[in-house]
Amino acid sequence: MTVALEIISPERLLLARPVSMVVIPGTEGDLGVLPGHSKMITSLRGGLIDLYEDEKLVDRFFVSGGFAQITEERCTVLADAITKLGEIDPLKAADELAAAEAAWRETDDADEIAWRDASDRLITAQARVDALATHGN
Template structure:
């Protein structure tokens, strides 16, 4: 039994295929999605999307955030920004992390929107660095 997976970036439909399982980075933790999963809509944090065929990872993507809609037969990922793991540039990722750390350190904590945005950027930048360990 398989699950229809669609990954959609702001620019285009990036992937549409049948998979055995997909693991997505939900904001409350990683979610393993199998056929016949309960219906769910969740927001995504920065992290890895692992696509499985049988018991093997066949593809990996880094997503900066977005949403996922899950039904019994389908998982649709609407990504803010998504890239193949192999396309992450180590130097660029390090620069983004340094900038996010500076922004987070300097944010006005009395402004909850600014604090949340800085926090989200820091989490995503750190997740991008962490993803490089999987290359």
């Protein structure tokens, strides 16, 4: 049995194919989606999406955030931004992390919206660097 996986970025349908399992980075923790999974909608944090076929990891993507809708037969990921893990430039990721850290330090704590945006940017940039360090190129 398989799960029909769709990954949709703001630009296009990035991927549509059956997989044995997909692991997504939910905001409350990683979720493994297998056939027959309970219906749910979850927000995504910055992290890796892992695709499995016959218990073998076959593809990895870094998602910066978004949402996922899960049913018994399907997992649809609506990604804010998504990149194949192997296509992330480590130097650019490090520069983005440094910029996010600087922006976060300069944010006025009293401006809740700006602070949340800066925090989200920092968390995603750190997750990208961590993904490369742990699983990367």
